[in-house]
Amino acid sequence: MRPSPGRPTWLEIDLNALAHNLGVARQQVGADCALYPVVKADAYGLGAVAVTRALRTAGAQGFCVAMAEEAHKLRANGIDLPIVLLSGFIPGLEHQVIAMELEPVIFDLEAARRLSQLRGSAAPAIPVHVKIDTGMGRVGFPARDLCAVMAQLDALPGIRVDSIVSHLAWSDEAAGAETTRQQLHRLHQAIAQLGPRATSLRRSLANSGGLLGHPATRLDWVRPGIMLYGASPFYPHSNFAAEGLRPVVRWVTHILSIRQVTAGTALGYGHEFVTPRAARIALLPVGYADGYARMLKGRAQILTHGQRAPVVGRISMDLTLVDVTDIPAAKTGSRVTLLGAEGDGFIGVEEMADWMETIPYEVLCRLGARVPRHYTPDLP
Numbered sequence: 001m002r003p004s005p006g007r008p009t010w011l012e013i014d015l016n017a018l019a020h021n022l023g024v025a026r027q028q029v030g031a032d033c034a035l036y037p038v039v040k041a042d043a044y045g046l047g048a049v050a051v052t053r054a055l056r057t058a059g060a061q062g063f064c065v066a067m068a069e070e071a072h073k074l075r076a077n078g079i080d081l082p083i084v085l086l087s088g089f090i091p092g093l094e095h096q097v098i099a100m101e102l103e104p105v106i107f108d109l110e111a112a113r114r115l116s117q118l119r120g121s122a123a124p125a126i127p128v129h130v131k132i133d134t135g136m137g138r139v140g141f142p143a144r145d146l147c148a149v150m151a152q153l154d155a156l157p158g159i160r161v162d163s164i165v166s167h168l169a170w171s172d173e174a175a176g177a178e179t180t181r182q183q184l185h186r187l188h189q190a191i192a193q194l195g196p197r198a199t200s201l202r203r204s205l206a207n208s209g210g211l212l213g214h215p216a217t218r219l220d221w222v223r224p225g226i227m228l229y230g231a232s233p234f235y236p237h238s239n240f241a242a243e244g245l246r247p248v249v250r251w252v253t254h255i256l257s258i259r260q261v262t263a264g265t266a267l268g269y270g271h272e273f274v275t276p277r278a279a280r281i282a283l284l285p286v287g288y289a290d291g292y293a294r295m296l297k298g299r300a301q302i303l304t305h306g307q308r309a310p311v312v313g314r315i316s317m318d319l320t321l322v323d324v325t326d327i328p329a330a331k332t333g334s335r336v337t338l339l340g341a342e343g344d345g346f347i348g349v350e351e352m353a354d355w356m357e358t359i360p361y362e363v364l365c366r367l368g369a370r371v372p373r374h375y376t377p378d379l380p
């Protein structure tokens with residue numbers, strides 16, 4: 001581990017835990033289903049290049065990103081596995097799709113025509129993935145139109161439909177089980193209407209929730225995201241440990257200074273917190289510019305010397321206050337864990353999501369760009 005010079009706050013990303021979590025996915029889907037981890041949004045904030053390399057070594061067979069810019073970063077760093085563009089591409093980006101050999105998800109015929117026109121019939125055809133809306137209500141051709149859509153796509157030179165894909169709307173809660181069943185049924189029905197044409201097509205439906213909770217949705221290739229990063233898609237109904245997943249992120253900072261204050265001292269912006277007793281208040285060099293959200297005020301705890309201490313007062317852009325009165329060992333320079341394990345204590349992304357009234361996905365995606373990411377084992 002190499003802390004950044006001059007930076008008292010960093011993220012430690014455990015690549016072995018990431019590989020373990022991919023192994024959980026592999027165990028669930030078996031050998032015949034391909035794993036295409038979702039590494040969009042900088043691999044949910046953890047650093048797409050390092051994460052993607054580690055997942056490739058651990059057995060990923062392709063990757064999914066949202067947009068061409070994200071794919072560019074991966075290709076520029078030597079990732080040569082298939083990259084699926086989940087959110088398609090706007091006019092003007094066809095050149096990039098072709099140059100980087102990306103595999104776009106297609107949900108409008110115009111995009112397919114643009115790509116076909118540029119590719120022409122001479123070159124090897126570009127694999128594309130046709131998205132149908134089986135109930136998510138967001139993007140995709142209506143499932144009932146699949147036959148007509150396929151007829152048009154098959155007539156276009158330069159592109160080749162690799163798979164039919166759809167996305168689950170409610171795979172993360174027991175209440176959504178019927179919706180998931182209906183979505184799977186609509187996908188099967190739409191594909192069945194293609195007759196013999198269907199035999200050469202792959203199918204993909206499952207995200208983490210589908211993969212872990214609805215075995216029938218696994219099909220030919222899956223798109224796990226959040227489970228790889230150490231959180232359960234079913235939280236709060238389950239958690240990472242119950243799913244056999246390992247936490248991947250640890251967020252570390254250090255006490256910048258400690259002040260002894262008297263009872264009745266108002267702390268920070270808006271004087272929102274007033275000490276009810278004489279207190280030792282630690283100053284942490286981390287704030288909302290780092291992704292330590294203002295929502296955490298009055299709710300979050302940190303770990304230092306293996307004990308929990310509460311965040312007090314408003315969180316500011318670069319600084320946060322913590323009441324360490326009950327932790328006499330805490331001193332300037334003491335290590336503080338905002339997320340992850342310390343001693344017997346543990347603060348997970350799931351717990352932090354509760355404090356922020358959000359989901360673990362958002363906790364990870366909001367980890368600030370200025371917080372350095374360090375990886376174990378060290379990157380080559």
Ligand SMILES: Cc1ncc(COP(=O)(O)O)c(C=O)c1O
Nearest residue numbers: 038086167207208223224225226
């Ligand atoms: C189309 C698509 N597939 C798969 C995923 C991965 O979902 P999860 O992180 O829940 O596994 C996402 C994430 O938003 C997505 O948009």
